[in-house]
Amino acid sequence: SYYKFVNDVAAAVSREFPAVRIGILAYTGTIMPPSFDIAKNVVPMMTFDLAAASMDPEVVAQHEDIIRRWGEKVAETGTWSYEWGREYLLPRVDAPALAHRLKYLYENGGRAYFGEAMLDSLEGPKLYLISKLLSDIDLDADKLLDEWYVRYAGKAAEKPLREFFRRTAQYAQSPRMKQTSF
Numbered sequence: 013s014y015y016k017f018v019n020d021v022a023a024a025v026s027r028e029f030p031a032v033r034i035g036i037l038a039y040t041g042t043i044m045p046p047s048f049d050i051a052k053n054v055v056p057m058m059t060f061d062l063a064a065a066s067m068d069p070e071v072v073a074q075h076e077d078i079i080r081r082w083g084e085k086v087a088e089t090g091t092w093s094y095e096w097g098r099e100y101l102l103p104r105v106d107a108p109a110l111a112h113r114l115k116y117l118y119e120n121g122g123r124a125y126f127g128e129a130m131l132d133s134l135e136g137p138k139l140y141l142i143s144k145l146l147s148d149i150d151l152d153a154d155k156l157l158d159e160w161y162v163r164y165a166g167k168a169a170e171k172p173l174r175e176f177f178r179r180t181a182q183y184a185q186s187p188r189m190k191q192t193s194f
Contacts, residue, residue, distance in 0.1 A: 015046040022051035035124060037092060043078055045085040055124055056082055061094040066109030067184050076116055083120025090124025091117055095138055105136035106181040111145060111153035118149045136177050137161070 022034050032053060038045070039059040050056070060075055082089045096104070114122075125146055129135050137160040144156050161170040183189060 014042050015048070015050060018054055019049075019051045022054050026051065026053050033088070035090065038078075038082065039092070045082050050086050052087060054086060055088045055090055056086060057090045057092045057124060057126065058082060059092040059094075061096075066106040066113070066181075068190065072109075072113075075113070079117055079120045079122070083122075087121060088123045089117070089121045090126070091122065093125065093127040095127045095129035095135070095142070102180045102184060103134045103136050103177065104180075104184065105138050105177050106184065107137055107141050107153060107157050107177070109181075110138060110141060114142065114145050115149055133164075137164070 018034070018036055025032055025034060030053075033055050034051075034053055035055045035057050037059055038056040043058060045056070058075075058078060066072060079089070114125075125142070127139075127142060129139055131139070137157055140160045141153060141156050144151055145153070157174070158170075161173050165173050
């Protein structure tokens with residue numbers, strides 16, 4: 013019923029404003045695309061916790077399946093992403109996985125992004141990486157990280173900072189972490 017309503021609204025809007033696109037949330041009960049066509053001016057914003065998703069390959073596979081299905085259904089998609097890291101014991105930063113997901117989203121019609129996060133050091137290089145990749149998805153994520161470490165903490169702190177974020181991402185993906193409610 014949600015997507016029938018969305019189609020009705022999209023049709024009414026497009027009669028008067030044919031160039032206007034309508035962003036909608038594809039969230040929890042509406043995350044999967046419907047079996048019928050969606051109006052061409054609708055842009056579903058799939059809502060994911062991308063930072064947490066990289067911790068579990070099964071969740072990554074589920075997200076990529078949803079992204080692929082929406083990419084087959086509509087011309088443009090997007091994501092409303094939860095990038096939070098501040099409220100956790102360890103920063104939730106997995107830059108390579110984040111770069112992979114953004115590229116996968118782009119390859120499947122992703123042209124819109126909205127992310128929730130805090131602007132502080134516990135978010136690490138996430139927001140820098142996201143902003144750069146959103147402007148050019150083909151940029152090298154490793155080079156962007158190299159740039160961020162130096163810009164953030166200086167050349168002398170580059171290696172320890174890199175190692176800190178590598179180790180926290182490694183721990184977040186460990187079998188031990190998966191046994192927790194985190």
